[in-house]
Amino acid sequence: METAWLLPDLADETAAGFWAACAEGRLVVQTCGDCGARRMPPRPMCPHCRSTAVVWEESSGRGRIWSFIVAHPPLLPAFAAEAPYNAVIVELEEDPAIRLVGNLVATADGAIGEVDPATITIGEPVEVVFHRIDDVSLPRWTRRAD
Numbered sequence: 001m002e003t004a005w006l007l008p009d010l011a012d013e014t015a016a017g018f019w020a021a022c023a024e025g026r027l028v029v030q031t032c033g034d035c036g037a038r039r040m041p042p043r044p045m046c047p048h049c050r051s052t053a054v055v056w057e058e059s060s061g062r063g064r065i066w067s068f069i070v071a072h073p074p075l076l077p078a079f080a081a082e083a084p085y086n087a088v089i090v091e092l093e094e095d096p097a098i099r100l101v102g103n104l105v106a107t108a109d110g111a112i113g114e115v116d117p118a119t120i121t122i123g124e125p126v127e128v129v130f131h132r133i134d135d136v137s138l139p140r141w142t143r144r145a146d
């Protein structure tokens, strides 16, 4: 069944490596094949050295909540039914300058509004999980103990 959610374009060559890894349950970060600088979101050229060489570096999938919001209507219809829900920005453990946007959930396939927003704190340790929607594996975040 097709979802009404907004999903990434898997045919986009620049980000294809990211989404292919997600489909395998791995979180990767685009890294310059020449100078080694990491970048997110994926881009065709390194902003530091202008190289187009790309390496997909495996991430630990661990990070901390850098910021978050709680979404309330008005929202797109597919998302209004889920509200209120959180959207978190996570900084990765191996490089806090690399930040990803997602939802904090209790379980990989849980509803995006299942975590009580009042319990979310900046700096909270999280780890990635993947949730399949149509042909996309979306990275999401769950709490971790340490």
Ligand code: ZN
Residues within 6 Å of the ligand: 032, 033, 034, 035, 036, 037, 046, 047, 048, 049, 050, 051
């Ligand atoms: Zn570079």
